[in-house]
Amino acid sequence: MRGRNRQVLIGGLVILASIGYLVWTGTQQALVYFYTPSEIQAREVGRTGRRIRLGGLVVEGSLTHAPDTLTYMFQLTDGGARIPVRFKGIPPDLFKEGTGAIVEGQIGADGVFDADLIMAKHNEEYRPPSGDRPSPQELYRSLIKRERS
Amino acid sequence: MTAELGNIALWTALVTALFGAGAAVIGHRRGNTPLFEGAHNAVLVHWALVTIALLSLEYALITSDFSIRYVASNSSRNYPVWYKIAGLWGALEGSLLLWAWMQATLAAQVVVMYRRKHRDFLPYVSAVLMGISAFFLLVLLIPANPFERHAPVPSEGRGLNPLLEDTSMLVHPLLLYSGYVGFTVPYAFAMAALITGRTREEWLYITRRWAVAAWMFLTSGIIYGGWWSYHVLGWGGYWAWDPVENASFMPWLAGTAYIHSVMIQEKRGMLKVWNLTLISLTFSLVIFGTFLTRSGILNSVHAFTQGAVGYFFLAFLALILLSTVTLLTYRADRLKSEGAVDSFLSRESAFLFNNLLLVTFCFTVFLGTLFPLLAEAVRGVKVSVGAPYFNYVARPIALGLLFLMGVGPVIPWRGGSWVSLRRNLLGPALAGLAAGGTTFVFGIKSPWVLMTYALAVFVSAVAVQEYYRGIRARRKTAGEGPLAALGQLFVRNRRRYGGFIVHVGVALLAIGIASSSAFQVEQERMLKQGESLEAGRYQVRFERLTGSEGPTHVKVQGIFTIFNDRHEAGRMTPGLRFYPTQQEPIAEVDYWIGFKEDLYLILGSFDREGSWAVVKILVNPMVSWIWIGGAIMALGTLLGLLPAGLLPPPVKGERS
Numbered sequence: 001m002r003g004r005n006r007q008v009l010i011g012g013l014v015i016l017a018s019i020g021y022l023v024w025t026g027t028q029q030a031l032v033y034f035y036t037p038s039e040i041q042a043r044e045v046g047r048t049g050r051r052i053r054l055g056g057l058v059v060e061g062s063l064t065h066a067p068d069t070l071t072y073m074f075q076l077t078d079g080g081a082r083i084p085v086r087f088k089g090i091p092p093d094l095f096k097e098g099t100g101a102i103v104e105g106q107i108g109a110d111g112v113f114d115a116d117l118i119m120a121k122h123n124e125e126y127r128p129p130s131g132d133r134p135s136p137q138e139l140y141r142s143l144i145k146r147e148r149s
Numbered sequence: 150m151t152a153e154l155g156n157i158a159l160w161t162a163l164v165t166a167l168f169g170a171g172a173a174v175i176g177h178r179r180g181n182t183p184l185f186e187g188a189h190n191a192v193l194v195h196w197a198l199v200t201i202a203l204l205s206l207e208y209a210l211i212t213s214d215f216s217i218r219y220v221a222s223n224s225s226r227n228y229p230v231w232y233k234i235a236g237l238w239g240a241l242e243g244s245l246l247l248w249a250w251m252q253a254t255l256a257a258q259v260v261v262m263y264r265r266k267h268r269d270f271l272p273y274v275s276a277v278l279m280g281i282s283a284f285f286l287l288v289l290l291i292p293a294n295p296f297e298r299h300a301p302v303p304s305e306g307r308g309l310n311p312l313l314e315d316t317s318m319l320v321h322p323l324l325l326y327s328g329y330v331g332f333t334v335p336y337a338f339a340m341a342a343l344i345t346g347r348t349r350e351e352w353l354y355i356t357r358r359w360a361v362a363a364w365m366f367l368t369s370g371i372i373y374g375g376w377w378s379y380h381v382l383g384w385g386g387y388w389a390w391d392p393v394e395n396a397s398f399m400p401w402l403a404g405t406a407y408i409h410s411v412m413i414q415e416k417r418g419m420l421k422v423w424n425l426t427l428i429s430l431t432f433s434l435v436i437f438g439t440f441l442t443r444s445g446i447l448n449s450v451h452a453f454t455q456g457a458v459g460y461f462f463l464a465f466l467a468l469i470l471l472s473t474v475t476l477l478t479y480r481a482d483r484l485k486s487e488g489a490v491d492s493f494l495s496r497e498s499a500f501l502f503n504n505l506l507l508v509t510f511c512f513t514v515f516l517g518t519l520f521p522l523l524a525e526a527v528r529g530v531k532v533s534v535g536a537p538y539f540n541y542v543a544r545p546i547a548l549g550l551l552f553l554m555g556v557g558p559v560i561p562w563r564g565g566s567w568v569s570l571r572r573n574l575l576g577p578a579l580a581g582l583a584a585g586g587t588t589f590v591f592g593i594k595s596p597w598v599l600m601t602y603a604l605a606v607f608v609s610a611v612a613v614q615e616y617y618r619g620i621r622a623r624r625k626t627a628g629e630g631p632l633a634a635l636g637q638l639f640v641r642n643r644r645r646y647g648g649f650i651v652h653v654g655v656a657l658l659a660i661g662i663a664s665s666s667a668f669q670v671e672q673e674r675m676l677k678q679g680e681s682l683e684a685g686r687y688q689v690r691f692e693r694l695t696g697s698e699g700p701t702h703v704k705v706q707g708i709f710t711i712f713n714d715r716h717e718a719g720r721m722t723p724g725l726r727f728y729p730t731q732q733e734p735i736a737e738v739d740y741w742i743g744f745k746e747d748l749y750l751i752l753g754s755f756d757r758e759g760s761w762a763v764v765k766i767l768v769n770p771m772v773s774w775i776w777i778g779g780a781i782m783a784l785g786t787l788l789g790l791l792p793a794g795l796l797p798p799p800v801k802g803e804r805s
Contacts, residue, residue, distance in 0.1 A: 007493040012505055015549070019509045022542045023516060030538035031520070034531035053533060070675070090673055090753050090763050136703035136727035143696030143705055143759055 032104060040107070041081035054083060054113055055102040063097050076101065076113075085113040095120040152217050152296040155205035159296075162198035162253070163286040165191050170279040177272035185272065189260045192275050195282065196257035203250045206243060206295050210236045215306050218299040219243060225308035227700050231319060232309065238322045239309045241443055241458065242295035247322075249285035251330045256282060259334060267355060273341035274334075281333055284465050292457035308701060311728050311735045317377040325370030325397060329435045331363025332404060336432040339425050343476040348421060348483045353411050358790055360411070360428070364404050365786035371397050372658075372779030383736030385671075385749055385767040387775065388662075390539040395518045396438030399511050403431040406507035413500050416562055418487030422477060423504070425484070429473040434511070436466050441518070492564025499557035506549050513542045540666070544597055551604040551659055554652050555581075555611045558645070576614055581607030601663035605656035612649035619646070639788065647789020654781030661774030670768040673753070677761045681712075684766040687748055688712040689721075694759040702726045704737065707752045707762045711741075723750040723764070746770040 034053040056076035063074040072087045074097075085103055095101055095118055103115035137144070169191030176185030206219070210233045215221040223243065224236040238244040256278040263271050289295065309318075335356035342352040374397070375387035388394060407427040413420050444459025477484070490497045520534045559573040585603030593599060616638070623634035638646050672684040676691035683689075692708040706724035710717060721741070725734040740749040746768055753763030 005490055008490050008498045008501060011493065011498070011502060015502060015505055016509065019506075019513065019542075019546065022545060023513050026513075026517075026538045026541045027520065027534070030535065030541055032533045032535060034533065090675070090765075135729050137698065140696045140703055140705055140727070140757065142757065143694055144698060144703070 034102075036078045037076055037081040037083040038078055040083055049106055051104060051106055053102055053104045054085070054115075055100070056083070058095070058097050058099060058101055060097045076103065083113055084111070085115050087115045087118055089116070091118045092120045151205045151209045151214055152298055155202045155209075155296040156290075156294070158198045158202040158205065159286055159290055162195050162202065163283055163290065165195040165198060166279040166283040166286060169195060170276040170283070173272035173275045173279070188272065188275060189264055192256050192260045192279065195279065196253040199250045199253040199282075199286075202289075203237075203246060206246060207234060207237060209296075210234065213306065215304070216298050216300075216302045217295075218297045219295045221299070221303050221306045223306070223309055225306045225701065228308070235313070235318050236309060238326075239313055239318070242289070242293045242297075244322065244326075245285060245289055245293055245443075245458075246295050248326055248330065249282060249289060251326055252278070252282050252285060252333065255330055255334060259337075263355075269345055269347060270338060270341045270352065270355070273344045274337045277337035277340045278333060281337075284461075288458060288461050292461060307730060308728075311702065311726065311731060315377065315381050317373065317381065321370060321373045321377050323370075324366050324373055328363050328365075328367025328370050329400070329439075331359060331366055332400065332428070332431050332435060334359040334363070335407075335428050339428045340473070340476065343425065343480050346480060346483055348425075348480060350415055350418070353414060353424065357411065360404070360408050361786060361790055364401075364408055365783055365790070367397070367401050367404060368786070369779065369783045371401060372776070372782075375779075376776055379772065380738065380740065383738045383751055385669075385738075385751065385765075385769065387665075387772065390514075390517070390536045392518050393442045395514050396441045399514055399518075400431050400434040400438060402507050402511035402514070403427060403434055406504045406511075407431055409500055409507075410504050413497055417497060419489070419497065421484040421486065422481075425477060426473075427504075427508075429469070430508075433466060433469050433473075436462060436469060440466060494560060494567075494570060495564040496557060496560045496562045499553055499560055503550065503553045503557060506546055506553070510543070510546045510550075513546070514539065517542070547659065548597075548600055548604060551601070551608055551656070554655065555604065555608040558649070558652075559611055559615065573614075574611075577607050577610035580610040595667050598663045598667045601659050605660045608656040609653050612653050615649060616646070639791075643789045643791060647785045647787075650785025650788060651782050652785075654778045654783075654785055656778070657774050657781060658778030661771045661778060664771035665769050665775070668770045671765070673763065673765040675753075675761055675763045678759075682764065682766060685746075685768040686714050687718075687766065687768065688715070689750065689764065689766055691762055691764065694755055694762060695722075699726070702728045702735075705752075705755065706737075707755065707764060709750060709764065711748065721748075721750050723752040725752055725755075742773050744771075744773060747772050 032051050032053050034055060037054065037056050040054065054076060056078045059075040059077050059082060062082075063072065065072050070088055070090065072091060073084065074087075075082045075084050077083075086108075087103065099120060102119040103113065104117040104119075105113060105115035108114045169188050171188075172184050172191060173188035175181070176183075176188055206217075208214075209217050209220045210224050211230060213220065213224060213226045213233070219240065219242050220236070223239045224233050228236075236243065238247045256275060259278065260271070260275055263274075267274075335352075338352040338356045342348050371394075374394070378389070379385075379387040407424065410420055410427060411424055414424050440459055440462035444462065490501065492498070517534045517538050521532055524530050524532045555577060556574065560570065565573075581603040584606035585599045588602050589599055593602075616635070619638045620631055620634040623629050623637055624631065627634070627637070629637060670685045672682055674682045676682060678691060678693060681688045681690040688711070690710045690712070692710055694705060694707055696703065696705050698704075704724050704726050706722045709721045709723070711719050711721055719741075721739040723739040724737040726737055727734045736751055738749060738751050740747055747770075749767040749769055751765040751767070753765060755762035
């Protein structure tokens with residue numbers, strides 16, 4: 001009987017060891033570290049081709065857009081260093097110059113950060129309806145009017 | 150007035166809860182019947198008082214009493230009445246009040262059901278339940294008071310978070326909370342068993358159906374949450390391993406382990422400490438999940454943000470863990486195992502491995518969820534743990550669980566021979582291999598998907614085989630027709646045959662998850678009027694944009710013509726809703742749901758004059774299998790829960 005119990009025990013240990021291995025390799029591969037532009041410039045971190053996140057402000061005047069290839073080029077800064085970023089795709093609505101953004105991807109051979117994900121910082125704070133910004137009704141008046149006519 | 154009434158009701162409910170807890174224990178110890186009866190009446194009064202508090206808040210919400218901060222922040226005058234009602238659980242304070250009310254209702258139900266039956270357990274059960282209630286009331290009275298007034302009184306409320314303006318809002322939280330709250334009954338009985346020293350299987354028998362019912366609600370709540378995410382959140386997925394999702398998934402894993410492991414204790418008198426630990430773990434994870442989602446320590450799509458509440462939950466969690474460990478140590482001498490695993494090839498060992506997998510699964514989710522916090526605290530680095538980690542770890546564990554789901558129910562207790570194993574498993578195993586082989590021939594090369602298909606078919610084949618054998622046996626021994634035999638199988642062993650249905654549901658769910666995550670087709674592009682984009686066998690042509698005004702928002706929709714293999718198949722109109730009170734628009738996706746695949750359209754940015762729009766097309770294979778699987782899981786659990794009174798009595802023949 002003890003022998004049978006030992007079989008179960010060994011089976012259990014094998015399962016535990018495999019899951020332990022999974023967690024270990026999983027955290028090694030899938031963790032995405034977050035860096036600021038200065039950290040990347042100073043410590044040469046994240047140049048090993050692994051996926052990282054980079055966060056900062058989109059530098060005013062740095063954003064260019066090539067509509068035919070859907071490619072956006074811009075720089076991210078934390079006040080010190082500036083890191084050039086290339087992004088192919090459709091950025092989120094809130095993404096614009098002068099606002100905070102986090103990008104995910106890796107640094108390419110040319111030193112440009114190749115991002116495949118942009119997270120624009122969003123502000124969930126309540127905004128009273130009568131702000132400086134035009135109301136949705138005004139913004140989309142022409143679309144609404146066309147529907148009525 | 151309403152606010153004062155609500156606050157008074159909450160305070161008196163707190164006092165009543167504390168009195169009930171104390172009186173139940175003291176009355177029982179001293180054999181003082183009036184005190185003991187008084188304690189049970191206190192539980193009922195407590196329920197009435199929390200009900201008054203709940204109705205006060207509902208009244209304030211329905212009448213738009215914006216002098217109450219909570220109402221002003223979560224409701225609006227021009228809402229239809231059911232959204233006003235749903236405002237109750239639209240934010241932190243109200244949702245905790247709903248929780249407290251469900252907790253009170255459950256305590257009252259337990260007292261009414263068991264007041265004449267389990268007189269030795271009941272005082273401690275009601276004391277524990279009242280203790281939990283008192284905690285929630287304390288939170289409602291101090292850091293998260295839903296009746297707090299504010300000045301000046303605004304003329305209009307802010308309304309719900311627009312994401313919550315959906316009918317699912319009326320269902321999902323209620324299901325989830327029922328599940329969470331339901332697990333407190335087996336927990337309370339477990340604690341009562343430890344306190345009284347009546348640690349034999351009695352508490353398990355009493356709470357078996359409570360635990361299974363709680364599991365059913367939690368399962369439905371989680372899957373319904375996936376559906377909500379899929380059709381409302383507008384990112385094309387149903388599960389993102391978001392901390393709030395993980396917060397509901399962790400107690401589900403522990404609870405699933407629990408409802409399986411109790412069967413070993415019932416049959417063999419083993420794993421007593423383990424079962425007590427598991428139910429405490431399940432309950433602790435419910436509280437931990439609430440802490441995660443309500444303390445604001447983690448960033449998440451649907452986290453409530455509020456600070457002080459977190460400390461209350463953390464302290465309560467510490468109290469639960471400490472008291473459970475103390476009680477377990479105190480009663481260690483009574484918790485000796487009466488049996489041992491006799492064989493590696495036995496149902497006991499299959500259940501043990503199932504438990505090991507479920508609990509370590511739970512631990513890996515826990516680790517992944519908290520890793521960013523740990524890494525920042527210990528090493529000072531900022532990291533994110535995303536879906537890749539969870540998917541990587543979850544896949545092999547889930548396949549292991551699927552395998553055991555097939556094997557476990559057909560290995561005999563105490564151990565079977567290889568011959569009997571072959572007799573029970575050969576057919577299903579061949580069916581599984583055939584399914585895997587066929588899908589391989591049809592060009593599916595992903596090993597994960599192939600294994601999922603093979604194991605899912607294996608599990609379903611085991612279920613079909615067991616139904617078939619059961620019916621055949623009854624037809625032979627009792628001479629019943631097939632339908633009568635099926636009915637009798639259920640009457641005699643609802644748990645086993647309900648369980649098989651649940652397992653088939655899980656198999657379908659697994660197929661849906663594997664297919665939709667492996668074969669999703671995604672296309673995104675900016676289209677001018679008249680241009681088309683292709684995704685799979687669909688072509689999507691952008692026609693024009695239209696705008697409309699709703700009661701709370703402005704909606705802009707894109708009109709797209711869909712071609713299926715070049716044949717015009719219809720129109721889809723994904724849109725964006727713009728709320729004057731929100732910076733970001735809310736996507737309103739459009740989808741066609743099919744058995745084989747869903748076509749799913751999301752409108753991105755667009756030109757204000759209507760000349761171009763960005764569209765994202767997703768072709769999601771077999772997502773509907775997830776909803777069907779989930780529904781079958783709930784149905785199987787429900788059948789297993791049917792009270793004996795509702796079923797025809799068992800007829801002659803041996804009891805299985």
